Amino acid sequence: MSSSTPQSLFVRFSTDDDAFVATLDAPSINQREAEIIGSSIEEAMVDLAGYKWFVVDMAEVTFMSSMGIGMLIDARSRAVGRKMKLVLANVTKDLEQLLKMVKLDKVFVICSSEKQLRKALKR
Numbered sequence: 001m002s003s004s005t006p007q008s009l010f011v012r013f014s015t016d017d018d019a020f021v022a023t024l025d026a027p028s029i030n031q032r033e034a035e036i037i038g039s040s041i042e043e044a045m046v047d048l049a050g051y052k053w054f055v056v057d058m059a060e061v062t063f064m065s066s067m068g069i070g071m072l073i074d075a076r077s078r079a080v081g082r083k084m085k086l087v088l089a090n091v092t093k094d095l096e097q098l099l100k101m102v103k104l105d106k107v108f109v110i111c112s113s114e115k116q117l118r119k120a121l122k123r
Contacts, residue, residue: 029068059090
């Protein structure tokens, strides 16, 4: 990863083979966190090329408001624009239930375990 990849208060970026990874570092993602994370993702993806997957690691996230869900949808759109597939990794059971309730399990690949993530990334 280049040293110019932005880091922010609530998200860290890294790479893993053909995956660009955003690790969310906020237990609750409300309006403030969603705006900061969304801006950081937008900035990180400006010159991003050569990755097949955009993985959002949500291991630390226990709550997400509608603003947080909107941020994920925007991140997916940005990934699709770069011919990448977005995968949500380490999603807690509560968040997975929330995403299913609003039918976003049809939009996102949701992985709650490392095994599911490896399968989604075809590794």
